[in-house]
Amino acid sequence: MIKLMWALIDTTSAIRANVAMSGGVVRDHDGNWIVGFTRFLGVYPLFEAEVWSILGGILILLNKGYRRAIILTDNLEVAQILNDLDLEDSGITMLRRTQRIMRLEGMWKIKHIPRNRN
Numbered sequence: 001m002i003k004l005m006w007a008l009i010d011t012t013s014a015i016r017a018n019v020a021m022s023g024g025v026v027r028d029h030d031g032n033w034i035v036g037f038t039r040f041l042g043v044y045p046l047f048e049a050e051v052w053s054i055l056g057g058i059l060i061l062l063n064k065g066y067r068r069a070i071i072l073t074d075n076l077e078v079a080q081i082l083n084d085l086d087l088e089d090s091g092i093t094m095l096r097r098t099q100r101i102m103r104l105e106g107m108w109k110i111k112h113i114p115r116n117r118n
Helices: 046-063 076-083 093-104
Strands: 007-016 019-027 033-042 068-073 107-112
Touching: 007 046, 019 046, 033 046, 046 068, 046 076, 046 093, 068 076, 076 093, 076 107
Parallel strands: 007 068, 068 107
Antiparallel strands: 007 019, 019 033
């Protein structure tokens, strides 16, 4: 069943001792918790860890029938790149996959939110 309501993905990523983690929280249009998720990535740059967080949230929502989401990220570079879906190939496979899904599989709005408000 396709759900036409908007959902919210609030992402987080961190690097500790050169090891990256990604994750986030997915909420429905009323702000109710749907699911939280985390992923251990290993050695990754923070930029890619944040893209993994966004991709993970999108895939969870698609699996649950949602096709619309506002995605909050405190990484300005990631927000800018994902908002420019016509950007030339970056060479980062998971970034290309995320851009392709965002173009073809629903409505996804990326919003930058400062870290102290995220």
